[in-house]
Amino acid sequence: MSAFEAIRVSEHVLWVGAIDWGLRDFHGYATHRGTTYNAYLILSDPITLVDTVKAGFKSEMLARIASAVELSKVKVIISNHAEMDHSGSLPEVARELQPGRILVSAQGKEALERHFHWGREVEVVREGERYDLGAGLGARFVETPMLHWPDSMFTYLEEDAVLFSNDAFGMHLASGARFADQLEPELWREEAARYYANILLPLSPIVTKLLGRLAGLKLGPRIIAPDHGPVWRRHPENIVRLYGEWAAQAPTRKAVVVHDTMWKSTDRMAAAIGEGLSAGGMLVRQMPLSGAHRSDVAAELLEAGALLVGSPTINNQMFPTIADVLTYLKGLRPRNLVGAAFGSYGWGGQAVGQIEEQLRELKVDLAAEGLKLPYVPDEEGLARCRALGEQVAARMSERLEANARANG
Numbered sequence: 001m002s003a004f005e006a007i008r009v010s011e012h013v014l015w016v017g018a019i020d021w022g023l024r025d026f027h028g029y030a031t032h033r034g035t036t037y038n039a040y041l042i043l044s045d046p047i048t049l050v051d052t053v054k055a056g057f058k059s060e061m062l063a064r065i066a067s068a069v070e071l072s073k074v075k076v077i078i079s080n081h082a083e084m085d086h087s088g089s090l091p092e093v094a095r096e097l098q099p100g101r102i103l104v105s106a107q108g109k110e111a112l113e114r115h116f117h118w119g120r121e122v123e124v125v126r127e128g129e130r131y132d133l134g135a136g137l138g139a140r141f142v143e144t145p146m147l148h149w150p151d152s153m154f155t156y157l158e159e160d161a162v163l164f165s166n167d168a169f170g171m172h173l174a175s176g177a178r179f180a181d182q183l184e185p186e187l188w189r190e191e192a193a194r195y196y197a198n199i200l201l202p203l204s205p206i207v208t209k210l211l212g213r214l215a216g217l218k219l220g221p222r223i224i225a226p227d228h229g230p231v232w233r234r235h236p237e238n239i240v241r242l243y244g245e246w247a248a249q250a251p252t253r254k255a256v257v258v259h260d261t262m263w264k265s266t267d268r269m270a271a272a273i274g275e276g277l278s279a280g281g282m283l284v285r286q287m288p289l290s291g292a293h294r295s296d297v298a299a300e301l302l303e304a305g306a307l308l309v310g311s312p313t314i315n316n317q318m319f320p321t322i323a324d325v326l327t328y329l330k331g332l333r334p335r336n337l338v339g340a341a342f343g344s345y346g347w348g349g350q351a352v353g354q355i356e357e358q359l360r361e362l363k364v365d366l367a368a369e370g371l372k373l374p375y376v377p378d379e380e381g382l383a384r385c386r387a388l389g390e391q392v393a394a395r396m397s398e399r400l401e402a403n404a405r406a407n408g
Ligand code: FEO
Pocket: 081, 083, 084, 085, 086, 148, 149, 167, 227, 228
């Protein structure tokens, strides 16, 4: 018996991936709970492997495969996506298994060549056609360009109604549980949201279109098997519905206040602003950057209606920690946010204007003029902070009402 075993997902599908318990950084996204690289076997004839794993995890994957079938019987590999967490071990796996066919999207062919420079023949699949896998099983492919790379695609095993969704509907969560229904709902929801916020948020318009296209294809998957985190074998429609909601980025009552501080003055300002937001009926999430990572901020913003950012001025600039978060958010393009900038300063005070500029680039609706206070805020200054919070809350309320009217 092997330490690493395959786990059955459906009649003809086994999970044969790898668990990365120690991963804490995924290209800038803090993965507090590690991740999994999911690969799947389809018990076709010959046997098909759907995706591989990150380099360094090949042995674990091959051990899981070998626990269920003879390695020599795996003769087809489907590569849904060329990013290294799924293809890093592909060249070595292909050398060992000598598959007769490697199936990829047109963009995948180019991407794999540009990664591995291997001159290997691969077979480009076309959307809409059924590909016979043998043993009475067949796959269809759905091209999902820019979800989240140009080459990304889904594979659908018709007989078991399993959708291999690659990065979509996944999460970075290392766990001994292979299925979402074995986890606490709060845990999978938190990690799925965090993943959406940090990977898919800028692609929300494409997500909305894809969900419409998937509905039109009438695949009706009973199981959604992503390449990270647990498999959705019960009510997979729940995660699809959540993606629809997250992509819409509708306004909410949550206000995220991000700040850093030098001598606690900007910190006091943030607290007073939070009081104003609360008084205006909003839910406040204070995110001092002494304790929050940029990807924590992104995750909080996913279901938020406001972003307020505060920084002292140091050497005529905003704090580097604040610049880091704003640069990260600029790439993730959260939408439909109200906001404001604030900060304490000694003599220059440039940070507040710099933050406002960045918030405008993020298309944040500035509900109040940026507030900068010299040195340590006095009672009058703190009252102005509270008033700023109330102003932002009032604009959030207007947006909530407008959204409610628009949705009947
Ligand atoms: Fe786009 Fe999980 O890689």
